[in-house]
Amino acid sequence: MSRETEGVKYVSTRGTAPELGFEEALLTGLARDGGLYVPAEWPSFSEAEIRALSGASYEETAFAVMKPFIGGAVPDEDLKGMIEAAYASFGHKSVAPLSQIGPNDWLMELYHGPTLAFKDVAMQILARLFDYALARRGERITIVGATSGDTGSAAIEAFKGRETTDIFILHPKGRVSDVQRRQMTTVLDANVHNIAIEGSFDDCQALVKALFNDHGFRDEIRLAGVNSINWGRVMAQIVYYFTSAIALGAPARTISFSVPTGNFGDIFAGYVAKQMGLPIEQLIIATNRNDILSRVMTSGRYEVGEVMPTMSPSMDIQVSSNFERLLFDMYERDGAKVAGLMNSLSQSGGFSVDEERLALTRRLFGAARASEEETAATIERIFKETGRLIDPHTAVGVKAAEEKRQGKDVPMVTLSTAHPAKFPAPVEKVTGQHPALPARMEGLFEREERCATLANDVKALSAYIRERARVVAA
Numbered sequence: 001m002s003r004e005t006e007g008v009k010y011v012s013t014r015g016t017a018p019e020l021g022f023e024e025a026l027l028t029g030l031a032r033d034g035g036l037y038v039p040a041e042w043p044s045f046s047e048a049e050i051r052a053l054s055g056a057s058y059e060e061t062a063f064a065v066m067k068p069f070i071g072g073a074v075p076d077e078d079l080k081g082m083i084e085a086a087y088a089s090f091g092h093k094s095v096a097p098l099s100q101i102g103p104n105d106w107l108m109e110l111y112h113g114p115t116l117a118f119k120d121v122a123m124q125i126l127a128r129l130f131d132y133a134l135a136r137r138g139e140r141i142t143i144v145g146a147t148s149g150d151t152g153s154a155a156i157e158a159f160k161g162r163e164t165t166d167i168f169i170l171h172p173k174g175r176v177s178d179v180q181r182r183q184m185t186t187v188l189d190a191n192v193h194n195i196a197i198e199g200s201f202d203d204c205q206a207l208v209k210a211l212f213n214d215h216g217f218r219d220e221i222r223l224a225g226v227n228s229i230n231w232g233r234v235m236a237q238i239v240y241y242f243t244s245a246i247a248l249g250a251p252a253r254t255i256s257f258s259v260p261t262g263n264f265g266d267i268f269a270g271y272v273a274k275q276m277g278l279p280i281e282q283l284i285i286a287t288n289r290n291d292i293l294s295r296v297m298t299s300g301r302y303e304v305g306e307v308m309p310t311m312s313p314s315m316d317i318q319v320s321s322n323f324e325r326l327l328f329d330m331y332e333r334d335g336a337k338v339a340g341l342m343n344s345l346s347q348s349g350g351f352s353v354d355e356e357r358l359a360l361t362r363r364l365f366g367a368a369r370a371s372e373e374e375t376a377a378t379i380e381r382i383f384k385e386t387g388r389l390i391d392p393h394t395a396v397g398v399k400a401a402e403e404k405r406q407g408k409d410v411p412m413v414t415l416s417t418a419h420p421a422k423f424p425a426p427v428e429k430v431t432g433q434h435p436a437l438p439a440r441m442e443g444l445f446e447r448e449e450r451c452a453t454l455a456n457d458v459k460a461l462s463a464y465i466r467e468r469a470r471v472v473a474a
């Protein structure tokens with residue numbers, strides 16, 4: 001691994017925004033040319049360095065994996081302190097434990113954080129990194145984020161009450177589960193603002209991007225992002241690919257992962273782990289019937305359609321932000337090419353990927369889509385075979401793993417991205433069992449809710465935020 005990490009540089013996938021250091025990339029979110037920041041180079045670990053992590057705690061591995069992306073921006077002792085604090089509240093001391101569901105099949109339980117979904121793993125450290133940087137600079141920011149349910153609850157939990165930050169979270173009205181909505185709207189801290197948008201998650205995400213692309217507004221409210229457009233989110237998610245692969249025998253063995261996918265952030269973290277030297281055999285893109293990602297892998301055509309509601313609502317997404325980061329690597333980091341593809345996406349709703357580049361990508365990525373019936377049948381089967389309740393997003397991952405796995409000898413880890421109690425209705429319907437919320441969430445359904453409703457209109461949204469954000473432009 002290169003020890004020369006002092007000045008880690010970040011570049012935009014569209015090639016024209018300024019290169020930034022770690023802290024600026026973190027606070028900037030979306031690049032000013034509309035692209036996403038990625039490190040100028042992927043750091044790499046030797047086999048011996050990966051082997052040395054066997055027996056390390058989650059926190060120790062997190063430090064080793066994230067440090068090369070942070071460089072000198074945070075002194076080691078401070079970073080270690082933030083990592084310890086981030087995971088202290090998790091309900092399992094391994095943070096992301098593995099449990100076996102078949103002879104060579106595993107679930108990685110990513111739902112032991114405060115809001116019961118994998119987003120907590122990154123959000124808990126991200127909030128601390130933000131606070132650290134802002135306190136050092138004596139600055140405040142305004143976070144605006146889009147959620148299909150889980151990012152929003154994790155972000156609100158991580159940023160509530162923080163002096164440095166106001167947070168505005170947009171969710172698609174009526175399209176998140178009751179537990180997800182209440183996890184957001186019952187947080188009444190003065191710096192938290194929930195907004196239900198009359199539209200889909202894609203509309204919410206497009207509104208956030210429009211705010212970022214309005215440079216005047218962006219500078220005025222000191223806009224920052226906590227969606228996976230923010231590199232810090234992806235960075236923190238790389239860690240659990242390392243901990244799980246090492247627990248199952250890496251670097252001596254290769255491991256495959258099936259990843260329930262919507263915005264392509266979580267699976268992109270797996271791709272980065274592979275670039276860093278982790279021996280990953282296969283990464284399976286698991287989608288529900290909003291299957292734009294499985295279609296692009298099969299046909300090469302990325303074509304946006306209507307978002308369809310499913311029992312895995314957090315993945316009801318068509319415009320998948322982080323696919324742009326993969327395209328950047330597929331096109332040898334040619335920012336102009338990526339900008340062209342993204343332009344065609346916004347002008348005509350789609351673009352095509354060259355067949356030869358796709359063929360190379362398919363060496364690592366498989367893709368499968370689970371229908372609603374298949375998702376329900378998988379929840380039922382896993383319950384019958386193992387006595388476990390799994391949530392519908394996890395079920396999509398398990399189904400895709402069954403369909404796409406190559407080689408029975410390679411351990412297959414499905415990312416279990418949410419606790420079943422976040423989506424009780426479909427789980428209870430097929431198993432007859434009601435997945436209970438943990439005791440610490442008792443009273444969630446009795447608490448007062450606070451949430452505004454706005455049309456899918458960027459002007460109305462920016463006016464609403466401007467009135468409430470406490471940041472005043474310098």
Ligand SMILES: Cc1ncc(COP(=O)(O)O)c(C=O)c1O
Binds near residue numbers: 265315
């Ligand atoms: C429970 C759950 N599973 C899977 C996903 C998909 O993750 P990603 O958007 O990183 O692909 C999400 C949200 O994004 C989620 O909330």
Ligand SMILES: N[C@@H](CCOP(=O)(O)O)C(=O)O
Binds near residue numbers: 147227321
């Ligand atoms: N499924 C997500 C959608 C937003 O994705 P992100 O990873 O880009 O924040 C959610 O639950 O909000």
